[in-house]
Amino acid sequence: DGGITQSPKYLFRKEGQNVTLSCEQNLNHDAMYWYRQDPGQGLRLIYYSQIVNDFQKGDIAEGYSVSREKKESFPLTVTSAQKNPTAFYLCASSPRRVTGELFFGEGSRLTVL
Amino acid sequence: AQSVTQPDIHITVSEGASLELRCNYSYGATPYLFWYVQSPGQGLQLLLKYFSGDTLVQGIKGFEAEFKRSQSSFNLRKPSVHWSDAAEYFCAVGGVYGGSQGNLIFGKGTKLSVKP
Numbered sequence: 001d002g003g004i005t006q007s008p009k010y011l012f013r014k015e016g017q018n019v020t021l022s023c024e025q026n027l028n029h030d031a032m033y034w035y036r037q038d039p040g041q042g043l044r045l046i047y048y049s050q051i052v053n054d055f056q057k058g059d060i061a062e063g064y065s066v067s068r069e070k071k072e073s074f075p076l077t078v079t080s081a082q083k084n085p086t087a088f089y090l091c092a093s094s095p096r097r098v099t100g101e102l103f104f105g106e107g108s109r110l111t112v113l
Numbered sequence: 114a115q116s117v118t119q120p121d122i123h124i125t126v127s128e129g130a131s132l133e134l135r136c137n138y139s140y141g142a143t144p145y146l147f148w149y150v151q152s153p154g155q156g157l158q159l160l161l162k163y164f165s166g167d168t169l170v171q172g173i174k175g176f177e178a179e180f181k182r183s184q185s186s187f188n189l190r191k192p193s194v195h196w197s198d199a200a201e202y203f204c205a206v207g208g209v210y211g212g213s214q215g216n217l218i219f220g221k222g223t224k225l226s227v228k229p
Contacts, residue, residue: 004156006156033216040122040221040222041221042203042219042220042221042222043157043203043219045216048216058216088154090156090157092156092157101147101159101162102157102159102217103159104149104156104157104158105156106155106156107154107155107156109154
């Protein structure tokens with residue numbers, strides 16, 4: 001079945017540590033996205049990529065980094081510079097040049113201890 | 114500025130009752146409009162979308178939404194709610210803005226609870 005796989009589903013991290021969240025898709029979509037979700041805040045865009053080897057900052061990119069070396073993969077690193085990293089992280093993809101409809105993974109919940 | 118407002122943070126309805134979730138948007142171009150649903154601890158699933166044409170759109174799970182340009186609204190409706198509809202619902206707007214495809218802008222969500 002085609003879809004988006006995020007891992008791990010749950011992750012615990014000590015303060016000061018970097019952590020990488022995985023996102024893989026087999027939908028052959030060009031565009032991929034990372035969102036952060038906090039209670040009552042909706043979804044906020046962290047980074048997005050429209051094509052391999054290219055990505056752009058979203059609204060809340062500080063303290064995060066990404067790479068897009070393969071079409072299928074768009075990992076997100078939460079660095080120690082992110083002041084409040086505890087959140088639910090959602091990865092999504094969409095076909096390029098389509099009207100923005102997004103397909104979501106099941107999310108990764110990061111807790112900083 | 115581009116924005117989406119969902120005025121109701123939390124709504125409780127009885128099973129079998131009708132439902133309407135409100136969504137208002139501000140967008141400087143012809144909008145593409147979406148409703149997504151999220152079960153606790155899960156990702157978002159697309160319920161329905163509006164691009165153009167008939168302003169009443171049908172979606173999955175018996176949901177429908179009506180685009181009203183004059184009111185800048187895209188309200189979600191269901192005639193008879195089932196207990197399994199309890200979830201959080203997000204309205205989103207996107208489209209071509211400034212000559213390029215914009216990213217989706219999401220509302221903050223409306224949490225739906227269903228009473229037996």
